[in-house]
Amino acid sequence: MEFFKGKCKHDKFSPDKDFGYCPDCGELIENQWFIVRCACCGVKHKAVIKNGQIVPVEKFCHNCGAKEFITERINKINFIDINYAVLVKTIIPNEHFEYTQSWAESKETSNYTHKLLQQFR
Numbered sequence: 001m002e003f004f005k006g007k008c009k010h011d012k013f014s015p016d017k018d019f020g021y022c023p024d025c026g027e028l029i030e031n032q033w034f035i036v037r038c039a040c041c042g043v044k045h046k047a048v049i050k051n052g053q054i055v056p057v058e059k060f061c062h063n064c065g066a067k068e069f070i071t072e073r074i075n076k077i078n079f080i081d082i083n084y085a086v087l088v089k090t091i092i093p094n095e096h097f098e099y100t101q102s103w104a105e106s107k108e109t110s111n112y113t114h115k116l117l118q119q120f121r
């Protein structure tokens, strides 16, 4: 099918969900929001994606003149940050979830051990 050639941009996947499946390609997508701040004074800059990189629109900080920027991931987008932030629809590989699950299991085990230890005191 012509449709699946090239990279899917997941345009139909809603930006207000945290996770979900893209209706076009069926991949598991996570909406990740990023903002760019001046590394010097911390002022937020409007960010864009250029060649797969998150970069500020301006070449230097309008506040202090610095040219160094830091990219910061934000967990929850709000109506102020949405003017600055870029949305990156990231494909989550399945291994990621398996890894999280095994981590959760090992945590449960350690809690259990902890309880056992408490009983011995």
Ligand SMILES: [Zn+2]
Binding pocket: 008, 009, 010, 011, 022, 023, 024, 025, 026, 027
């Ligand atoms: Zn897609």
Ligand SMILES: [Zn+2]
Binding pocket: 038, 039, 040, 041, 042, 043, 061, 062, 063, 064, 065, 066
């Ligand atoms: Zn600055």
